[in-house]
Amino acid sequence: MREQSCCSVCSKRTSKGIYVLNVFLCHECEQEMVNTPVEDPKYQFFVDQMSKAHHQSMIVS
Template sequence: MEEAQHMCKCIICGETKHEEEGIRIVTEFICEDCEIDIVATDVLDEKYPFYIHQMRQIWVQRNA
């Protein structure tokens, strides 16, 4: 019997993907594509502040 796949919304890109296509940090989901981009992004890259801002949602929502 096939299990139902859970869909999750990525806190970085906003796309909805299968839970197996990413990681969970606390209660939030980051898709595999964004995870790869984050890991490959240098701190001097213009995308870096965006990723930091989006990932802060993990702790802000939990501590609200």
Template structure:
């Protein structure tokens, strides 16, 4: 891995990634972003994503 590449911990999959977006203070990797957008609300993973994204509104949430 190139030492100059910055990795961040994804708030969804909890893995270090270099590409993604910030939703307020929560970093979401590109792979999780695409999964969230494509997930059907009836899918089991949907509730997991909702729970993780709710952390954004928690006053105790820190990076």
């Protein structure tokens, strides 16, 4: 059984996802992000969530 991680965007715990810049994204959020145009405000939301989570991981480590 794979270890579960908490998605940085939707906070869901799942083993299905990827790490981007040490930030975990679940499969659903990853798919949503790749299908969101850069000019969409939602894309900025993803970027914000990820940079926040990345910043936190820098403080922890």
